[in-house]
Amino acid sequence: MVEDDSALGSSTAHGLELEGFTVDWRQDGPGAEAAMVSQRFDAIVLDLGLPGTSGEDLLRSWRSTGNVTPVLVLTARGFVLDRVRVLNLGADDYLVKPFDLLELSARLRALYRRQAGQNHLNLEFGSLLLSHSEHSAIFNGARIDLTKREHRILETFLRNRDRVLSRRQLEDALYGWGEVVESNAIEVHIHNLRRKLSRTLIQTVRGAGYRLNQDLNAA
Numbered sequence: 001m002v003e004d005d006s007a008l009g010s011s012t013a014h015g016l017e018l019e020g021f022t023v024d025w026r027q028d029g030p031g032a033e034a035a036m037v038s039q040r041f042d043a044i045v046l047d048l049g050l051p052g053t054s055g056e057d058l059l060r061s062w063r064s065t066g067n068v069t070p071v072l073v074l075t076a077r078g079f080v081l082d083r084v085r086v087l088n089l090g091a092d093d094y095l096v097k098p099f100d101l102l103e104l105s106a107r108l109r110a111l112y113r114r115q116a117g118q119n120h121l122n123l124e125f126g127s128l129l130l131s132h133s134e135h136s137a138i139f140n141g142a143r144i145d146l147t148k149r150e151h152r153i154l155e156t157f158l159r160n161r162d163r164v165l166s167r168r169q170l171e172d173a174l175y176g177w178g179e180v181v182e183s184n185a186i187e188v189h190i191h192n193l194r195r196k197l198s199r200t201l202i203q204t205v206r207g208a209g210y211r212l213n214q215d216l217n218a219a
Contacts, residue, residue, distance in 0.1 A: 001025050001045040002032040002055065003074070008097075012045075015101040021108070029053025036062065037160055038172030041069055043111050045104070048075040048086070056089060063090035066123050067159055070111040074099065123158040126216045128197065130158055139197050146196070149174050153189050157202065157212050166209040 001016070003009035004027045013023040024039070026032045029052035035041075048055035059071055070092045075082070078096040086094060092114075093107050123130040129138040135151040137144045146154065156165065156173040170186050182188075190202055190210060203213050 002027075002029075002050060002058070003045070003047045004028060004050050005047075012101065012104070016105065016108075019101070019105040021105070027051075029055075029058055032058055033061075034169075036067065036069075037156070037163070037165065037169050042115070043070045043072065043108050045072050045074050045108070046091075048073060048077060056086065059086065059089045059091060065159055065161055068115075070115050072104075072107055072111060074104070123155065125158055125161060125212060128158075128201070128216075130154055137197065144196050147192075150189055150193055150196075153186075154193060157210075161212050162214075164205045164208045164211045169209070 001009065001013060001023055003012065003025065006027070009025055009027060013025045016023050024035060024041070026035055027050075029050045031052075032046075032050075033053065046055045046059065050058070055073065055075070059073075062069070062071070071090065072093040072095060073086045073091045074095050074097065076097045083094050092111055095104060095107060127140045130151070131137065135146045135148055137146060137151075137154065152174055153170060156170060167186050174185075174189075194200075194202060198216070200213050201216060202210050205211055
């Protein structure tokens with residue numbers, strides 16, 4: 001849930017938890033962006049008027065990079081044109097403040113059921129196609145088998161294809177809380193992906209992290 005109002009955010013998060021949801025509450029745009037890089041969510045409750053990065057910009061960015069997580073927009077803007085705009089940007093549902101918690105819970109469950117009944121979309125980047133149904137990729141027409149963590153790290157890059165990802169962000173995407181992370185684990189996974197796919201697919205950005213080679217997107 002991305003909501004900058006402390007009182008509303010706290011009460012909504014608590015109410016959803018009582019309804020059986022696990023809630024990760026962020027209060028600004030950058031916080032939401034960081035969460036989406038490092039974690040997977042079943043659904044997103046998104047306010048539009050956020051500090052740092054607006055809800056509309058977040059939604060536009062997620063959809064443009066292939067993130068299909070269901071988004072329910074929660075906002076005080078109730079005009080028809082506002083609803084049409086965010087739905088056209090890729091929102092899956094829309095609820096106007098003030099709202100009833102039971103309705104919000106019901107709508108979230110409906111989004112989850114709808115998403116669970118759909119096949120996940122494959123992710124593409126140039127001649128690379130990453131399958132969601134199995135731990136494999138197609139690169140230049142050839143099938144490449146991947147380990148679970150190689151698949152996850154490649155998915156993280158494809159969902160953040162225009163960003164430089166730090167080692168810490170990649171570790172957060174791969175490992176759960178309390179899991180021991182070997183000091184060179186990320187480097188090993190990236191080395192193996194380069195060996196299996198292409199030496200130039202993942203670029204090292206000195207002092208910052210790694211990113212996809214944008215020149216290969218047109219390949």
